[in-house]
Amino acid sequence: MKIGLLIIGNEILEGKINDANTRQLAQFLIKENLDLSMTMTVKDQEKMIHQGLSTLFNQCDIVLTSGGLGPTKDDLTKETIATWLGRKVQYSDQAFAIATKNYQRFNRPFAGKDHGYCFLPEGFEALENTTGFAPGLLAKHGEKFLISGPGVPREFKSLLDDHFVSKVLTHFSRPQQLVELYTVRTMRIPEEKIFGEVDKTLWDKLSEFGNVSSLPTIMGVDIGVKLIAGSSQELEESKQALKKIFQSSPIFPNIWQFGSTPLEDFIVMKANAKKVKYGFAESCTGGLCSHRITSVSGSSQSFFGSVVCYDESVKENTLGVKKETLAKFGAVSAETAEEMANGVAKNLNLDVAISITGLAGPNGGTPEKPVGTAFIGVYALGKTQVHHVHFPGDREQLKMRFSQAALYHLLEEMEKNA
Amino acid sequence: MKIGLLIIGNEILEGKINDANTRQLAQFLIKENLDLSMTMTVKDQEKMIHQGLSTLFNQCDIVLTSGGLGPTKDDLTKETIATWLGRKVQYSDQAFAIATKNYQRFNRPFAGKDHGYCFLPEGFEALENTTGFAPGLLAKHGEKFLISGPGVPREFKSLLDDHFVSKVLTHFSRPQQLVELYTVRTMRIPEEKIFGEVDKTLWDKLSEFGNVSSLPTIMGVDIGVKLIAGSSQELEESKQALKKIFQSSPIFPNIWQFGSTPLEDFIVMKANAKKVKYGFAESCTGGLCSHRITSVSGSSQSFFGSVVCYDESVKENTLGVKKETLAKFGAVSAETAEEMANGVAKNLNLDVAISITGLAGPNGGTPEKPVGTAFIGVYALGKTQVHHVHFPGDREQLKMRFSQAALYHLLEEMEKNA
Numbered sequence: 001m002k003i004g005l006l007i008i009g010n011e012i013l014e015g016k017i018n019d020a021n022t023r024q025l026a027q028f029l030i031k032e033n034l035d036l037s038m039t040m041t042v043k044d045q046e047k048m049i050h051q052g053l054s055t056l057f058n059q060c061d062i063v064l065t066s067g068g069l070g071p072t073k074d075d076l077t078k079e080t081i082a083t084w085l086g087r088k089v090q091y092s093d094q095a096f097a098i099a100t101k102n103y104q105r106f107n108r109p110f111a112g113k114d115h116g117y118c119f120l121p122e123g124f125e126a127l128e129n130t131t132g133f134a135p136g137l138l139a140k141h142g143e144k145f146l147i148s149g150p151g152v153p154r155e156f157k158s159l160l161d162d163h164f165v166s167k168v169l170t171h172f173s174r175p176q177q178l179v180e181l182y183t184v185r186t187m188r189i190p191e192e193k194i195f196g197e198v199d200k201t202l203w204d205k206l207s208e209f210g211n212v213s214s215l216p217t218i219m220g221v222d223i224g225v226k227l228i229a230g231s232s233q234e235l236e237e238s239k240q241a242l243k244k245i246f247q248s249s250p251i252f253p254n255i256w257q258f259g260s261t262p263l264e265d266f267i268v269m270k271a272n273a274k275k276v277k278y279g280f281a282e283s284c285t286g287g288l289c290s291h292r293i294t295s296v297s298g299s300s301q302s303f304f305g306s307v308v309c310y311d312e313s314v315k316e317n318t319l320g321v322k323k324e325t326l327a328k329f330g331a332v333s334a335e336t337a338e339e340m341a342n343g344v345a346k347n348l349n350l351d352v353a354i355s356i357t358g359l360a361g362p363n364g365g366t367p368e369k370p371v372g373t374a375f376i377g378v379y380a381l382g383k384t385q386v387h388h389v390h391f392p393g394d395r396e397q398l399k400m401r402f403s404q405a406a407l408y409h410l411l412e413e414m415e416k417n418a
Numbered sequence: 419m420k421i422g423l424l425i426i427g428n429e430i431l432e433g434k435i436n437d438a439n440t441r442q443l444a445q446f447l448i449k450e451n452l453d454l455s456m457t458m459t460v461k462d463q464e465k466m467i468h469q470g471l472s473t474l475f476n477q478c479d480i481v482l483t484s485g486g487l488g489p490t491k492d493d494l495t496k497e498t499i500a501t502w503l504g505r506k507v508q509y510s511d512q513a514f515a516i517a518t519k520n521y522q523r524f525n526r527p528f529a530g531k532d533h534g535y536c537f538l539p540e541g542f543e544a545l546e547n548t549t550g551f552a553p554g555l556l557a558k559h560g561e562k563f564l565i566s567g568p569g570v571p572r573e574f575k576s577l578l579d580d581h582f583v584s585k586v587l588t589h590f591s592r593p594q595q596l597v598e599l600y601t602v603r604t605m606r607i608p609e610e611k612i613f614g615e616v617d618k619t620l621w622d623k624l625s626e627f628g629n630v631s632s633l634p635t636i637m638g639v640d641i642g643v644k645l646i647a648g649s650s651q652e653l654e655e656s657k658q659a660l661k662k663i664f665q666s667s668p669i670f671p672n673i674w675q676f677g678s679t680p681l682e683d684f685i686v687m688k689a690n691a692k693k694v695k696y697g698f699a700e701s702c703t704g705g706l707c708s709h710r711i712t713s714v715s716g717s718s719q720s721f722f723g724s725v726v727c728y729d730e731s732v733k734e735n736t737l738g739v740k741k742e743t744l745a746k747f748g749a750v751s752a753e754t755a756e757e758m759a760n761g762v763a764k765n766l767n768l769d770v771a772i773s774i775t776g777l778a779g780p781n782g783g784t785p786e787k788p789v790g791t792a793f794i795g796v797y798a799l800g801k802t803q804v805h806h807v808h809f810p811g812d813r814e815q816l817k818m819r820f821s822q823a824a825l826y827h828l829l830e831e832m833e834k835n836a
Contacts, residue, residue, distance in 0.1 A: 011633050013454045014599075015444030016640075018436055022459065026433030036431045038466060039459040041440065048456065055473050072613055072632045073621055111614065133610065152634070154815070181432075192551065195490055196529065203491055214490045215429050216570070222434070279726075286712025287705030290726045294704025297780055297813055305732035307725055308697075308708045314723035314766055318736075348732055362715055395715055397572070 001172050003034060004060035006052045007041040008067040008077055009151050020153040021066040028160045032169065033179045044068055049080040053146075061144050062168060067151030069134040071116055077148060078137065082121035085141070089119045095126035098135040106133075127167070131158040138167055145171070178229045182209075182242055183260040186251060187220040187408055194221060199249045206245065209238050218404045219391075222260065256411065263407055264292045264299075270414040271302040278410065280306040281319055281344035281355035283331065284374055288403040289354065304348050309340065319343030332357050334375050334386040341377030341384050352413045353379040356406045358389075360398045374402050380413045419590050421452060422478035424470045425459040426485040426495055427569050438571040439484040446578045450587065451597045462486055467498040471564075479562050480586060485569030487552040489534055495566060496555065500539035503559070507537045513544035516553040524551075545585070549576040556585055563589070596647045600627075600660055601678040604669060605638040605826055612639060617667045624663065627656050636822045637809075640678065674829065681825050682710045682717075688832040689720040696828065698724040699737055699762035699773035701749065702792055706821040707772065722766050727758065737761030750775050752793045752804040759795030759802050770831045771797040774824045776807075778816045792820050798831045 005025055012019050019041065026036045037060055042048035049068075056063045068077030082089045091113065099117035103110035120126055120137055127136035127147075132155035138147045145168050149159035186194065191214055195203050206212045206225050213224040225242060229235035246255060257266060271278060280289045290306040293299050307318050312331055315321040320343040321336055329335040340355035358374025365371035376387045387409065391401040423443055430437050437459065444454045455478055460466035467486075474481045486495030500507045509531065517535035521528035538544055538555055545554035545565075550573035556565045563586050567577035604612065609632055613621050624630045629644040643660060647653035664673060675684060689696060698707045708724040711717050725736050730749055733739040738761040739754055747753040758773035776792025783789035794805045805827065809819040 010631060012440060013444055013456070014631075015441045015448060015454075016633055018438060018441050020436060022430060023433045023436050026431055030433060036433075037461070038431070038470070041457040043455070051477065052456075059469065071610055073625075074629075074631060108610075154811070192489055192526075207491075211492075213428055213432075213492055215434055277729075279732075282705070282708075285709075286717075287700070287708030287724060287726065288712075290700075290705030291703075291709045291817075294706075294726075294728065294778075295814060295817065299704075300728050304729040305726045305736070306705060307736075308705065308712075308723045310712065310718050311695075311722040311766075314697075317767070318723070318725075318765060347736060348729075349735070360712075393572070396713060399709075399713065 001034065001062065001174070002037045002060040003029060003062045003064070004037055004056040005039040006049070006056055006063060006065040007039060007151075008044060008049055008052070008065055009041070010044050010074065012041055012067075013043055019066075021151065021156045024153060024157050025064065025160065028157075028164070030179075030181070032165070033174070033177065034169075044074045044076050046076060046080045046083065049076065050084050053081070053084050057141065057144060061172070063144070063146050065146070065148040066156050069136070069148065069150045071134070075116075078116075078119065078121060081124075081137075081146070081148065085121060087122040090122055091118055092120045092124075092126050095120055095135045098126050098128050099133065102129060102133045102135075125167075127159060127163050129155055129158065130162060131155050136163065138163070178227075178232060178235050180227045180229075180235060180239075181260070182225045182227050182239055183222055184246055184255050185217075185220060185222050185257040185260065185263075186254040187256050189221065189251065189254045191216050191221045194223075194251055194254075198251050202245075202249055202251070206242065209242055218400055219408075220254075220256075220404075224260075256408070263404070263411065264296050267407060267411050267414060268293065268296040268299045268301075268303070270411070272298060274414065276302055276351045276414060277304050277349065278302060278352040278354075278413075279304045279344060279348050279350050280406070281340040281353065281377075282306055282308045283310060283315070283340070283356060284358035284360045285356050285399055285403045285406065286310060286360075288399050289356070289406050292403060292407065304350055307344050307347070315340060319347065330369070332359055332369055332373060332375065334377075334388065337375035337377035337386050338384050341379040345379045351380070352410065353377075354406050354410050354413075355379075356402055358398075358402055360395045360402065362395060372398055374405070376406055376409055378409050378413060380416070419452065419480065419592070420455040420478040421447060421480045421482070422455055422474040423457040424467070424474055424481060424483040425457060425569075426462060426467055426470070426483055427459070428462050428492065430459055430485075431461055437484075439569065439574045442571060442575050443482065443578065446575075446582070448597075448599070450583070451592070451595065452587075462492045462494050464494060464498045464501065467494065468502050471499070471502050475559065475562060479590070481562070481564050483564070483566040484574050487554070487566065487568045489552070493534075496537065496539060499542075499555075499564070499566065503539060505540040508540055509536055510538045510542075510544055513538055513553045516544050516546050517551065520547060520551045520553075543585075545577060545581050547573055547576065548580060549573050554581065556581070596645075596650060596653050598645045598647075598653060598657075599678070600643045600645050600657055601640055602664055602673050603635075603638060603640050603675040603678065603681075604672040605674050607639065607669065607672045609634050609639045612641075612669055612672075616669050620663075620667055620669070624660065627660055636818055637826075638672075638674075638822075642678075674826070681822070681829065682714050685825060685829050685832060686711065686714040686717045686719075686721070688829070690716060692832065694720055694769045694832060695722050695767065696720060696770040696772070696831075697722045697762055697766050697768050698824070699758040699771065699795075700724055700726045701728060701733070701758070701774060702776035702778045703774050703817055703821045703824065704728060704778075706817050707774070707824050710821060710825065722768055725762050725765070733758060737765065748787070750777055750787055750791060750793065752795075752806065755793035755795035755804050756802050759797040763797045769798070770828065771795075772824050772828050772831075773797070774820055776816075776820055778813045778820070780813060790816055792823070794824055794827055796827050796831060798834070
């Protein structure tokens, strides 16, 4: 069974927004042991949408479309699907009922039966949209299926969750195989170095178990092996064997997780389990470390808070960094980082505190302390250590890399403290 | 001239990462008065890459590919381009020289002439990569062009910046037209309401000047009109006429910018111009407001700092929120928001301070204060006002919407204070 996605939207091809539905659909399909075969992105133009439908239906058994179902005049998806099939767009009681209900949910009056939401290509079924206004649509096309949802990621996701299995996948017979992506996450080592220098035979060894993939992330690489097994015992045996390979590899010290949990979630889980009270003193990351941690539900159990100390006066008055330290060593220095970590630990009453001060650029660099330089202070159990780092990149990348380096140190503390 | 992008990468179709190169390419082309016609995303498989190349070359004059040039065994782009063209992959002195230089830049020894980086399809030119290791590649294909870069967004961008105009676009004659996307940004009003209720004739009036687009953003809508003009005078006249239409529209009070500057940049610009010292007391946004502001270069001129006060003890001890206030009204209340704003303004010595306390969920809601509720305190010139908001969404969306609401209030203060 091949599945394709047609993304319809000028706003994507004009660079205003990134498509987020490819990823949502892919993640949805993986849970169903299915693959996304291909995607195309075309403009809100009849000819291009026709081209996209033809290409995808030539290759795929199920074609989804996202976008172009909205109320404005550049939304052409329904009309264009109709012309591609040689059908008309017509009023649908079902679509009217769905749209009316959606407006009620948002306490808004619905314009009535003239509204574009009530019209569908002939022979299509209107699908409930539990998170927005526009109904989705669905039809069988020969032995194939066409299902269309709004481009708004939340609404596209609810279309998948509410209808895709029950209205589409149920019509296909599917192999009873277990599929799992076995993932290990490494830190502080580039992809090049892992497979080209540190463990040259690793890729081949892993390949005996399934397709190997290598995904560079911020300052680390995720290594994946796609396991396909006939039984859960077979799957378990492969996972054990893979684990042994990694444990005896020279890259073992760089592995921070056997699994694919995001770093933030992993830290929150460890911190909550050990009841470690923690927080940050953030200068160059400007709140990003705290934002990443608080993106995790449950972080409030142990994450206490942070001080974003952009101006020197905040470092001095709120964190107690000494005026002499700032004058003698500068705001970007090991000495300031140490006092920042100690200050936030004391003021917020923390068990573990991470400070970071550096140069995110593009201005402010010097020959001794170029843009990309940062100092990370790690306070734990009354002691503070400072680490010096230097990364390449623009402001956005540097903030991300600085925060990643800070979170890696935080993770190490969580794993150290009993 | 039609331009297409072939995105090659299992990691995108497996939902591990979002493609970012469509957006980069689109934004690059807009500056050159060109359009991105379409994109396709396919797996790292010979058959699928062939399919993508055929589809795109059928439609486009220039085809770019991103991804699959790396050193690992799932990187098949070069081999597959060669087989699609019926050519061989062969050693290239030029590619060897580029790869050697790239390794020197990162202070790493290069493996030598056997390394995959040194091999290209016959007849291809190797392109310098100033931000990574793998050389790009370029060839003429009939009257058309094929140019391939790494999938890493930074490297793909430097390929565009360094080579796309000089090696590809220069071979095409291009119309001498002025193209500009005229944009206004609105806040606190949904797309539906703008065109369906508040100003039903707006879309048609704008359409007389060019293609109209409407892009919903967080809690606001960007309205765009694509202007194409033969002279800068003609362009200027259209812009003046459009401005008058918007100024006399009932949506005028919702317009916060004639232009397309991001909200963060717009605030930093205003704050720096007026030398307003500002900061945040962030509970439910957990650092996101500060992170968004500090993503802007130059923010350090006026953004002083923030306190992320997740735990009640931080609200109390660092911000001076009274124990009785927390006990009587709760951490999520107008009273706490007011004391948070006052506390951070006092402690960090700010002219303007924004506080926010709310429920980002998924847990913690009550019938009186459901998830999505927040209170925003706005301190300026010694006075504090509190606003109550309630939004739908999951944790990630709520943090974003809360921060957006807070930043809108901050912007209003920046525009108010003389």
